[in-house]
Amino acid sequence: MPNATITGWGKCMPPAVLTNADLATFLDTDDEWITSRTGIKERRISHVPLGELGYVSAARALACAGLEATDLDLIIFGTCSFDEQVPNMASGVQKRLGAVNAGAMDVNTACTSYLYGLTTASAMIRQGIIRNALVIGGELISPLMDWTNRNVAVLFGDGCAATVLQATDADEGVLADKLGCFGDVREILLVRGMGQRYANRGWHYGDTEWVFEGQEIFKRAVIGMSQACETVLGATGLGADGVDLVVPHQANLRIIEAVAKRAGVPMERTFVNVHRYGNMSAATVPVALVESLEDGRVKPQANLLLTGFGAGLTWSAHVVRWGARTHPLGASDVELPPLEKTALEIVRGHMAAKRGSREA
Numbered sequence: 001m002p003n004a005t006i007t008g009w010g011k012c013m014p015p016a017v018l019t020n021a022d023l024a025t026f027l028d029t030d031d032e033w034i035t036s037r038t039g040i041k042e043r044r045i046s047h048v049p050l051g052e053l054g055y056v057s058a059a060r061a062l063a064c065a066g067l068e069a070t071d072l073d074l075i076i077f078g079t080c081s082f083d084e085q086v087p088n089m090a091s092g093v094q095k096r097l098g099a100v101n102a103g104a105m106d107v108n109t110a111c112t113s114y115l116y117g118l119t120t121a122s123a124m125i126r127q128g129i130i131r132n133a134l135v136i137g138g139e140l141i142s143p144l145m146d147w148t149n150r151n152v153a154v155l156f157g158d159g160c161a162a163t164v165l166q167a168t169d170a171d172e173g174v175l176a177d178k179l180g181c182f183g184d185v186r187e188i189l190l191v192r193g194m195g196q197r198y199a200n201r202g203w204h205y206g207d208t209e210w211v212f213e214g215q216e217i218f219k220r221a222v223i224g225m226s227q228a229c230e231t232v233l234g235a236t237g238l239g240a241d242g243v244d245l246v247v248p249h250q251a252n253l254r255i256i257e258a259v260a261k262r263a264g265v266p267m268e269r270t271f272v273n274v275h276r277y278g279n280m281s282a283a284t285v286p287v288a289l290v291e292s293l294e295d296g297r298v299k300p301q302a303n304l305l306l307t308g309f310g311a312g313l314t315w316s317a318h319v320v321r322w323g324a325r326t327h328p329l330g331a332s333d334v335e336l337p338p339l340e341k342t343a344l345e346i347v348r349g350h351m352a353a354k355r356g357s358r359e360a
C-alpha cells in the first residue's frame, strides 16, 4: 500500500493588516486584553473572495511540487465560509488551474476542515483510488463576522494555504490520524444567519449572530486535541520525544501552550503564528505548516504532529513524517489583485453593508 506524502506547499495571505489598535477604534476593547487573553496582535482582512485566495495558494503549492495541474486527481477545499454553496469552492479552483482530470469536493468541519481533508485525500491515496491530490484550507470570515461583538470580533482573521499530496513507497507522509467530534455540545459554537434554516426568514446573508461560549470551547479544545495527539503518538509509537515539531491550530496562545504541555512537547518545538494572524479557522494549520517550512523549522524526515479543533465541535491529530525535500521545486508568478483599501476601511464596509441589510 503506498503512503501519501506532502510534496508541495503554498500560502496566500491577504495583505491588509487589522491591528488590535484598529479594533479598539470601534469596539470596547484594547491591545492589553486581546494580547493577554489570546496572544493575538493582528490579523488579515481579505480584499478578494475566498476563491481567489484558494487559487493563488493552489498555484503556489503546485509549482512547489513541480506538478502540472493536469496531474491532479482530486482537489479538496476545506472551508466553512464558501463564496457560494452551489457550485462548490473546489470546482472553482479546478477551473482556474485547468485541472481537468481532477475530481473536486469541499469539506466543512469548520477549523479542522483542512485536517479532515488531509485524512480524506491520504486515505484515497493509500487505497490506490488516486495518486495526486491538492488539499486547501482557506477561510474568509471577515464578511461573516459580527463586528459589534467584541467576544468574537477580536479573535478571527482571513487566510488560505494549500498542500500537494502524492503517492510514495517511502516510509513518510501521513503515518497516523485521529478524527473526533463532541457533537453533544455543538450549539456552544454556532453562527446564526449562515445556512438554509435562515433563508427567506428575514435574515440577510452575512448578517450573523455568533453564539460562542469561550471558556467551555477552550476546555473542550484542550481535551479534544490532547486526546487525539495521545492516540496518534501511541499508534505510531513515537511518544513526545519523537516529535520534532507540533503544528497546532492557532486559536489562542494559551490553548496551544496547554496542548503542547499535555503532549509533553516543549514550546521550542511548537510552531506559533497566532500573534500575526489570529484564528483563521481552516487556514491555521496549513498556513502554519507552510511558514514552518519557510522558517527552516522542518528538517528532512522530521516527525510533525498536526492538531486541530473547531465548531462541531470537531477535533483531530495527524503524525506526518516529512520527506527528503524541504525546499520548493519551483515558484508560481500568480499574484492577488492590488489592494486599494486599508483593513479598517474593508471592515467598516462590511459593517455598513450589515447595517444596510438590517434597514432594508
Ligand code: UT7
Pocket: 028, 029, 030, 033, 034, 037, 038, 111, 150, 151, 152, 154, 213, 214, 215, 217, 218, 221, 251, 252, 255, 279, 281, 309, 310, 311
Ligand atoms: O477555533 C475555534 C475554537 N475557538 C477557541 O478555541 C476559542 C476558545 N476560547 C478562548 O480562547 C477564550 O475563552 C476567549 C479568548 C474567547 C476569552 O478568554 P477568557 O479568559 O475565557 O475571558 P472571559 O470569557 O472569561 O471574559 C472575561 C471578561 C468578560 O468581562 P466580565 O464579564 O468579567 O466583566 C468579558 O465581557 O472579558 C470581557 N471581554 C472583553 N474585554 C475586552 C470579552 N471580550 C473582550 C474584549 N475586550 N475583546
